[in-house]
Amino acid sequence: MNRTYQEVNGTSYHQDTSLEVIKVLEEARKNGACIRLFLGDVHTGRSWNEEHDVKGTLGRSMGPTKVPLLIASTKECGGPAILDHCIIRIIETRTKKILYTHPKFYTGEFIINYGNEPGFPVEVFNDGKLQARFKTKEKAQKYIHDMRGE
Numbered sequence: 001m002n003r004t005y006q007e008v009n010g011t012s013y014h015q016d017t018s019l020e021v022i023k024v025l026e027e028a029r030k031n032g033a034c035i036r037l038f039l040g041d042v043h044t045g046r047s048w049n050e051e052h053d054v055k056g057t058l059g060r061s062m063g064p065t066k067v068p069l070l071i072a073s074t075k076e077c078g079g080p081a082i083l084d085h086c087i088i089r090i091i092e093t094r095t096k097k098i099l100y101t102h103p104k105f106y107t108g109e110f111i112i113n114y115g116n117e118p119g120f121p122v123e124v125f126n127d128g129k130l131q132a133r134f135k136t137k138e139k140a141q142k143y144i145h146d147m148r149g150e
Contacts, residue, residue: 005065012065014085016042021087024100025068028090029058035099037070037082038089038107038149045088045104049126049147053080055093091149098149110144112137 005012006022011029013022028035037054040047053070056079060066071079088102108127115123120133122140126147134140 005067010066011060012067014083016085017087018042021084021090021100024090025058025084025087028092028099029060029068032057034093036091036093036146036149037087038091038105039083039086040088040102042086042088042102045102045106047088047105047107047147048086049107049131051147058082089149096150107148110147112140112144 004015006015006017007013008022009026011026013025027033034055034057037050038047039050039054053072056070056072059069059071059079061069061081067081068084069079070082087100089098089105090100091098110131111125113123113125114121115133117123117133120135122134122137123130124132124134124140124143132140132143134143
């Protein structure tokens with residue numbers, strides 16, 4: 001597959017990644033800041049509500065095309081490549097400061113209900129669809145805050 005990249009400071013970003021997102025990612029990479037990425041539809045601002053592989057520090061891959069990687073902890077030396085062209089919000093995890101947000105950023109409507117699942121009676125729905133189950137209401141509320149970036 002032939003793909004066109006835009007290279008900034010030695011890192012190759014997807015051709016459709018906005019310069020504003022690249023600027024924030026480069027600053028986070030240089031400073032070693034731990035960030036939380038929100039991925040979604042860059043046209044509508046609607047979050048995909050991803051919960052895995054979205055927190056860490058930025059590194060970059062090796063080889064001729066050095067793409068941005070998300071490294072989950074300081075104990076690791078690698079991680080997954082990020083979909084930098086699908087970023088709709090970036091938060092610094094320690095301070096919760098919003099570094100970038102899409103003008104139409106939207107996570108959908110989260111609602112907590114109670115179900116019948118043994119051991120996990122608290123259910124979180126997003127726009128009417130079951131998204132997660134928890135043991136306690138407090139854990140469900142924490143999950144929703146995290147998914148919203150609060």
